[in-house]
Amino acid sequence: MDNEIYVIGHINPDTDSICSAIAYAKLKRVLTGGEYKAKRAGQINSETRFVLDRFKVTAPSYLSDIRTQVKDIEIRRTEGVKKGISLKTAWSYMRKNNVVTLPIINQNNQLEGLITIGDIAKSYMDVYDNRILTKAETPCINIIETLEGELAAGDSEEIFTEGKVLIAAANPDLMENYIEKGDIVILGNRYESQLCAIEMSAKCIIVCDGAKVSKTITKLAQNNNCTIIRTPFDTFTAARLINQSIPIRFFMTTQELITFTTEDYIEDIRESMTKKRYRDFPVLNKDGRYIGMISRRNLLNPRRKKVILVDHNEKSQAVDGLEDAEILEIIDHHRLGSLETISPVFFRNQPLGCTATIIYQMYCENSIEVEPQIAGLLCSAILSDTLVYRSPTCTEIDRTSAEELAQIAGIRVEEYAKKMFAAGSNLTSKSPEEIFYQDFKKFTAGDLVFGVGQINSMNQDELEAIKEKLVPYMQKAFRDHGVEMLFFMLTNIIDSSTELLYQGTGSKELLVNAFKLDKDSDIIYLKGVVSRKKQLIPALMITLQQDNV
Template identity: 75%
Template sequence: METGTSQTIYVIGHINPDTDSICSAIAYAELKRKITGGMYKAKRAGQINSETRFVLDRFKMNPPGYLPDVRTQVRDVEIRQVEGAKNNISLKKAWEYMSENNISTLPIVKEGEVLEGLITIGDIARSYMDIYDNKVLATAKTPYINIIETLNGEIIVGDKNAYLSQGKVLIAAANPDMMENYIEEHDVVILGNRYESQLCAIEMNADCVIVCEGATISKTITKLAQDKACTIIRTPYDTFTVARLINQSMPINFFMRNEDLITFTKDHFIDEIREIMAKKRFRDFPIVDGEGKLIGMISRRNLLGAKRKPLILVDHNEKSQAVDGLEEAEVLEIIDHHRLGSIETMSPVFFRNQPLGCTATIIYQMYRENNVSIEPNIAGLLCSAIISDTLVYRSPTCTAVDKEAAEDLAKIAGIDVAEYAKEMFAAGSNLLNRSPEEIFYQDFKKFTASDVVFGVGQINSMNADELEAIKGKLVPYMEKAFRDHEVSMIFFMLTNIIEESTELLFEGNGAKEVVRDAFRIREENDKIFLKGVVSRKKQLIPALMSSLQKDN
C-alpha cells in the first residue's frame, strides 16, 4: 500500500510537457530524495516530444512514467491481505478461518492464485439452515478428508482422498432388522459400537460407515469393509454431534459464487467504485491484478480512509494545464516561473515562483542552496531545459541568472552549449514526418483572460523551410483543434529561433482582431508576422490577455 510514511510523492509537470517540464520533474524528484530520503517519483501528464526524447536519450535517463489522472485509486486505500482458499476445503474450515481473521467474505482461488469465486458468512449460514436434502453430501462431491477433519476422526478403512458421489446420509438408530429396510447401496451410515449394526450397514453395501464415540472396530468388521470397499471413519463425537457437523464437511465450491463477480484492480478510481459498491449488498470486494490473481480485499469502510495522491507541481500553476483529477489530489509544493494561475489548494503549500526563463534554473538554485552535488546526467537535463525555454538565451524571458546556471551546468555535463543546442533543436524540430495532431500538441497550453478561454501552441525551429512545411500541415488542422477544445480562440506560434520572429496562426471568432490590437498591427494582411516575438510566456500571452481584458 502506497500510504503512510512510505507514501510516494509524485513530481509532475503540465499536460503537454516540454523539455523543462520533464527535466525539472526528474531533477527535483532526485533532489527531494537526497534531502529527505523520502519516496519521490517523477511523472509526466502527457506524451514526450521529440526534443525531450533526444535529451533523455543523450543523458541516458529513462522517461518518467505516464500519470494521466491523479484521482484517488484503489492503490491509495488500505487493501486487506486475505489468503485465498482452495475450492475443496470444508465449510467448517472456511468458517473457522473467517472467524479467526474477522472477515465476512472469503476469496476462493485456483492454481496460480487466480480468483475463482467468493463465499460469505451468510452463504455458510444458509448452507446450514436451508439444507434438508439427505443426499447433499454426495451431490456436493464431498471428499472423505473433509469428513475426517470436520469430525476430528481417523480413517480405519478406505482412501481419504476419495469422495462421495452417491447415496444419502442416515443414522442407524434402529435394530438390524429394520435397518435393512432403509439402508441402500452407497449410503453413509452414522452408528455406534453395536457390532450387528456395523455388519448390517456393510453388508447392505454402504459406501461409508461412521463409528461414533471412538468405539472399537473389530478385525472382522475391518476385513469385511475392505472386501466390500466400504470406508470406515471413527470419530470421538457422539451421534448427535456427528449428525449436526457432517454437513459442514461439504466443499465450499458447492456454495461459492463464481459468476458475475464484481472485482476491482489497483488502478480503479475510488469515485467510480464507490457508486458500484453502494448498489450491491456485499460488504467486501476482491482486488485482482491484470491476470486475475488475487491481491486482497477492500470494503466500503476502507474507502473512508482513502488518501489523496500527494503531488509536487513543476513548471505550471494553472488548473487548465494540470493533470486530470488535480482537485482530488493533495498539492504539497509548486515550483514555477510563470504568472500566477488558478490552482487552489486545500491547505498552505510550499510555493516558489521566480521571474526566470526556466523552472530548471530554480531547481539548479535549490541544489546549490541545499549543498547537494549535481550529477552530470542531472546537470545535462537541467541545462537542456534552460537552453530550450530561453531559445539559447535569445528569449526575452532569459535572465543573467538563467545564463549563468546553464553555463555552470554545461561544464558539469561536459557539453558545449552552442553545438549542443543545434543538435537538440534539430531533433526537436524534425516534425515533417509527424501528423498535424502530433505537431500541434507538442507544446500546447490553455489560458484564461476574464471569461475567455484560449489555447496557444508553439513550435521552435532554426529552419525557415521546415517551419513553412509545418505550417502547411497545421493550417487545415487548426479548425479541428478549435472545435475539439471548445475554446474561444486558438493561436499557434511558428517561431524561427535564428530570425527571432514568429508567424502566428489563429482560429476563432475575433482572434485576428485580438492579435492586431495586442500588437498594434495596422496594415491589413491575412498573415501575421511578429518580429522579435519568440516567447509565449513573456511576449505573446501578456499582450493577448491585455487586449482581451480591455475588450471585456
C-alpha cells in the first residue's frame, strides 16, 4: 500500500475520465513496474458502463476522499496480549519492546482492553488487602512464572479464587490461629510448618529458598488438594513479588476505550488525540480486529497519498482531500484551472478533443503495444468526447487516433458509436438527480463559482422528457451546491445544438450577453454549440471578465 499510486479522473466522471485512468495506469505499470491503480471519483454513468462491459473491463474502485488516513502512517505493530498474563509478564514485555501501553486481545484478535505502565505502577503503590490475589482469580501458572518456581504438587492450571496470602513465620502452634481454608502460605523449609499449613486446609504452600520438599509432604499435599510451589527466592522477596502474578485483566481499562480504524482520516483523529492524555491509541482494521498502535508522534510527518490526475486540472473538479495528496502528474486537455501543487509535477496538456488521445500518443511515443481491450477504451473515450468528430474540440489528431484504435479494437466507428450513445442517453427511467450528476463540473472565474452539467442524446424526444425532470430539480441542485449560477446543457448530437437550462441571479443575462441572444426569450437555444469545454465555458469566462472590467 505504501507504493500505490492512484490514477484518477474528475468527480462525476465521463467515459474519457474513466477510460483514460485505466489506460494510463496500465501504461505506467508497463513502463515502471510500479503499483499504479486506476480509481474513480464518482459514479459510473450508463455510457461508460456500456463501454466497460463491451470490452470486459472491471470498473475502477471508488475513491471518495484522498486525504491521509491512518493506514498511510506508520503503525507500530505492538503485539496484543491475553488478559490472563501476569503483571510481571506484561511489565517485562513493555521494557523489552520499549512501549508504555499494551493492548489486550481475545482469541479472535478483538480488543478487550488496555493496560499502561501507569496502571502497573498504581497496582504496586496502592494498598490492597491480603486477599487481592484471590479476588483477582490468579492462576497458579502465573505464580510459578512470577516466582521463577517449579510445581512440586498440584495443577498449574488451578485458579485461586478464595483465601488470603500470608507468611508462616511463627511456630506451628501460632499458625493454627491464622491459617484458614483456601489460604496461600509462604514459608520456609521447616517440615512442621509445611505439615501444619496442609493440615489447616491451605490451598497452596510456597516453599522458599529452593528448599526441597519431602515425599511425605508431597503425598500429603496431593491427598489434601494442596498445591506446592518451590521458589529460589527468599521469603521477603517471594512476598514482595507474589502480587505481580495477578492477571492484568484485574487492572486493565475496558470502558470508553478510544480506538481508530485504518480508514480514519488523520485530520479527524487529531482532535480526539489532543483531548486525551494517552500516549498510545489502538488501531483496528475494517473488521474491528486489532492491528497495532499509534501515537501523536506518528502524525507529525504522515505519508501523503500519491496521485496522477487525468482529464482535469481544477480543484473544484477533483476528488475530495486533494490538497493533502502528493500530485505526481497531470494529463489533461482542458483549460488551465485553479489547481496548485507543492512541488513541480509532470504536466502534459494539449488542445485536443480528448485526454485519451494524449494517452494514445504516449503509448506510441514509448513504443508500447496497445492491446485490443485498451484500444477499445481509448477509442470509446475519443468518440464520446468529440461526439463522433462533430464537436469543435475535435482535431485531426483525435480523428486519426480514433480510427487507428478502432482498427486495433475491431470495431466499426459509426455503428459502435450509435450503440454507445444510445446506452448513455437512455435516461428517461432515471431520477433527476442521476441525470444531473451524470456529467457535472464546477468552474471558477475570479470569485464567482458556477456549475455546468451536460447530457448528450441522439433523440430530441428523450431530451424533452429529460428537460421536464430537470427544470424543477435545478432549484434544489442550485441550493445544494451553493454556487452563484447553475447551467445544464441538453445537447442534440444529430443536429449539433444545445438547449441551456439556467438557475441563479444573473445567469440568463450572462447567457444572453455571451451568445448575443434575444433578451425576451426564456428558452436559451444554441445552434452549433455542443462542447462545454471549447464553446460554452470560454464564452462565459470572457463575458464574466468583461463584466468585471
